[in-house]
Amino acid sequence: xxxxxxxxxxxxxxxxxxxxxxxxxxxxxxxxxxxxxxxxxxxxxxxxxxxxxxxxxxxxxxxxxxxxxxxxxxxxxxxxxxxxxxxxxxxxxxxxxxxxxxxxxxxxxxxxxxxxxxxxxxxxxxxxxxxxxxxxxxxxxxxxxxxxxxxxxxxxxxxxxxxxxxxxxxxxxxxxxxxxxxxxxxxxxxxxxxxxxxxxxxxxxxxxxxxxxxxxxxxxxxxxxxx
Numbered sequence: 461x462x463x464x465x466x467x468x469x470x471x472x473x474x475x476x477x478x479x480x481x482x483x484x485x486x487x488x489x490x491x492x493x494x495x496x497x498x499x500x501x502x503x504x505x506x507x508x509x510x511x512x513x514x515x516x517x518x519x520x521x522x523x524x525x526x527x528x529x530x531x532x533x534x535x536x537x538x539x540x541x542x543x544x545x546x547x548x549x550x551x552x553x554x555x556x557x558x559x560x561x562x563x564x565x566x567x568x569x570x571x572x573x574x575x576x577x578x579x580x581x582x583x584x585x586x587x588x589x590x591x592x593x594x595x596x597x598x599x600x601x602x603x604x605x606x607x608x609x610x611x612x613x614x615x616x617x618x619x620x621x622x623x624x625x626x627x628x629x630x631x632x633x634x635x636x637x638x639x640x641x642x643x644x645x646x647x648x649x650x651x652x653x654x655x656x657x658x659x660x661x662x663x664x665x666x667x668x669x670x671x672x673x674x675x676x677x678x679x680x681x682x683x684x685x686x687x
């Protein structure tokens with residue numbers, strides 16, 4: 461489209477008009493998809509494949525979307541996520557217990573509102589019976605839970621934990637006609653959670669309670685998927 465520009469000077473009070481014509485091609489105005497920058501979400505290690513999305517409920521997608529936002533070295537609570545999604549902590553806990561994508565989708569970064577480690581990968585140990593041993597000996601609450609030390613207590617397993625245990629057993633015993641589902645010994649999955657968090661700089665005492673609670677708790681802001 462032509463553009464007319466008039467310049468006035470003391471020597472030329474009537475002005476001199478110049479016409480400038482520019483051409484904008486459709487390709488320049490509307491670049492092809494190949495020239496656009498790639499989407500960061502599609503290349504993210506936290507992104508779900510189409511097959512993975514197919515096995516998730518709408519609620520699980522919303523919960524796991526929040527999990528992706530918790531930075532390494534921080535933890536959130538079931539209550540915080542529940543408030544963000546306007547649901548109950550129990551509902552959030554159920555979604556986390558059935559997270560078959562752990563630890564890639566970091567449900568290990570969620571603890572109870574009291575700071576108790578609570579559960580991981582389908583396993584929950586009752587707080588009153590929790591103990592983390594050092595060299596086979598129970599330690600005091602202030603001594604800390606050493607990485608790799610056994611975890612004991614009254615535990616329960618959710619469906620996801622049993623499924624994952626069965627998948628591992630199936631790979632090892634492919635030639636057997638009848639397959640047995642093996643559930644990890646009590647405390648195994650909680651030990652994994654403690655070790656994962658320890659590697660990220662989050663520590664717990666020997667009773668499974670979060671240390672430096674108010675320095676590591678994460679409570680948003682959250683990016684929330686629509687229902």
